[in-house]
Amino acid sequence: MSTTGLPAPARGLGALLDAVSxxxxAAxxxxxxxxxxxxxxxxxxxGAAARAWLDRHLRDLGAxxxxxxxxxxxxxxxxxxxxVEWHDGTAHRRLGFGREVAVHLASADQPLVRRGELAVAGAGDPTGRWLLVPAGMPLADAYGHAHGALGLLVGRRVDAEGWHYTMLxxxxxxxxxxxxxxxxxxAAVRPGGWFAANTPIRRVDAPAANVHARWRTAEPGRPDLLLTAHYDGVGDHPGLRQPGAADNGSGVAVALEAARVLAGAGALPGGAGLSVALLDGEEAGAVGSTRHAARLRRAGAAPLVVNVDGAGHLDRAAAVEAGGPAHGLLAALDRAGRHTGLPLAAGPVASDNRRYAAAGLAAVGVGxxxxxxHSPADTADRVVTATxxxxxxxxxxxxxxxxxxxxTVSSLIGDKR
Incomplete structure (x- = not known):
């Protein structure tokens, strides 16, 4: 893919915005x-296959x-x-993985099915029983009532489509x-029947890699723009597709498209630099951005970071979170929102932008x-192209x-909110 369809080198901002596809x-x-x-x-x-695809795509963009x-x-x-099976004393029921039941992150790995009576944590003898943890009881307190128990059953809300959220x-x-x-x-599971289940969950040290792409190095004294988005998702479960379209295929798509437009000859005036970092391991604790931010600081680099995490469905305004010495970058973002007509609101963007800000870099997160x-409902058809x-x-x-x-650029909607 090339940028030959963009206007001539002396193009202005309006032409660049018109080039956004x-x-x-969406593709x-x-x-x-x-x-x-x-x-x-x-x-x-x-994850490795996605990384290879992104590598090829960025090279095709000339990076x-x-x-x-x-x-x-x-x-x-x-x-x-x-x-997972439950018998209430009269009827037998299998619970559906992902909807009615999920494995808690704090669970021990137990591949074998354990069957026992039901009891309530903190009431009666826990030995050999599955314990229902009352709403509001912290897990740490439930452990204190669970000596000899088979396991714990914790209530958790599901999303609007009835899916449990997957967290890493x-x-x-x-x-x-x-x-x-x-x-x-x-609420329906009560003492008086039996419960049988296993919890096949393990922890693995996972090979990962960030994908870095650079089009231009900033000239001395000129700004260096770094666009970031995490490309990893929470992954499929056995028997459950979890596509990760909005989170964060949408953010990656935005970063790639913005880079495609800005990488054209003459698109960024004044010797500014341009690079993209597509980050791995965000869902596992922002591991990739932590490493990248530390590497930038060790090298003495100070890019201006714009991180996009979720661009799937705009609800009135896009959330913006600024960190580090981001006053100038935030001012530019605010002007950009006024010019393009996209309402912005201060709000939490709990993603890789925080790792760059913690390293002392100017960073804004946009969501x-x-x-x-984080569920099977995160499908591509639900990502809004206009967003x-x-x-x-x-x-x-x-x-x-x-x-x-x-x-100076004129505002399409005026300077007043």
């Missing part, structure tokens, strides 16, 4: 959410691409669908098997919503304004 980004999201990439969990074959390999430690992996960053394994039940099932968060286009236009305008620091 929502259809191209990128569909590719990244496809079956061959198996949800892109760090350390998996699907010099390098990989930064590392290890993401102790990533949780549900390696088999848990077999969280507590270390505890001493017992732990399952989460959706709140309706947790514009995601449907089906992709709006966020990409915002990023392009921000980069152009950073590079053309002395340039």
């Amino acid at each position: 929502g259809a191209r980004m 990128t999201v569909a590719t990244l959410a496809g079956g061959p990439f198996t949800g892109r969990r760090v350390g998996t074959a699907g 010099a691409v390098t990989l930064e390999p590392f290890t993401a430690p102790r990533v949780p992996e549900v390696y088999a669908a848990p077999a 960053a969280g507590p270390d394994p505890g001493p017992l098997p732990v399952l989460t039940l959706d709140t309706a099932t947790h 514009a919503g995601m449907a089906g968060y 992709l286009a709006a966020v990409a236009r915002l990023v392009v305008a921000t980069g152009w304004l950073v590079a053309a620091a002395d340039t």
Whole structure:
């Protein structure tokens, strides 16, 4: 893919914004959410395949691409669908993985099915029983009531489509098997019957790699723009596809499209630099961005970081979180929002931008919503093309304004909110 379809070298911001293609980004999201990439969990074959695809794509855009390999430690992996059955004394029921039941991150690995009576944590003898943890009881307190128990059953809400959320960053394994039940099932399960289940979850040290692409090195004294997005997802479970379309195929699509537009000859004025970092291991604790930010600081580099995490479904305004010495970058982002007509609001963007900010770099995180968060419902058809286009236009305008620091642009919506 090339940038030959863009206007001539002296193009202005308006022409750059017109060059943003929502259809191209939608196609990128569909590719990244496809079956061959198996949800892109760090350390998996699907994650490696996505990385190879991104490498080729960036080279086709004319970038010099390098990989930064590392290890993401102790990533949780549900390696088999848990077999879960409940008998209430009269009727027998199997619980559906992903909807009615999931494996808690704090669970011990127990591949063998354990069957026993049901009891309530803190009431009666726990020995040889599955214990229902009352709502509001911390897991640490439940452990104190669970000596000799088979495992713990914790209630947890599900999303609007009825799916449990999958998380990779969280507590270390505890001493017992732990399952989460959706709140309706947790309320229905009561002492008087039996429960049988296993918890096949392990922790693995996962091979990972960031993908770095550079088009131009900043001239002395000129800004260096770094666009970032994590390409990993929470990954498929056995028998459950979790495409990771909005989180964060959409952010990757925006970063690629903004880089495509800004990489054109003459697009960024004044000798500004341009690079992209597509990051691995965000879902496992922002491991990739932590490493990359530290490497930049050791090298004495000080790029201006724009991180996109979720550009799937805009709800009134895009969330913006700034960190580090980001006053100038935030001002450019604000001007870009006014110029492109995208409303911005201060809000949490709990992603890789925080790792760059913690390293002392100017960083802003942008988030514009995601449907089906961390579940099988995060599909490509739910990513809104207009949202992709709006966020990409915002990023392009921000980069152009950073590079053309002395340039004034008119606002399409005025200067008042």
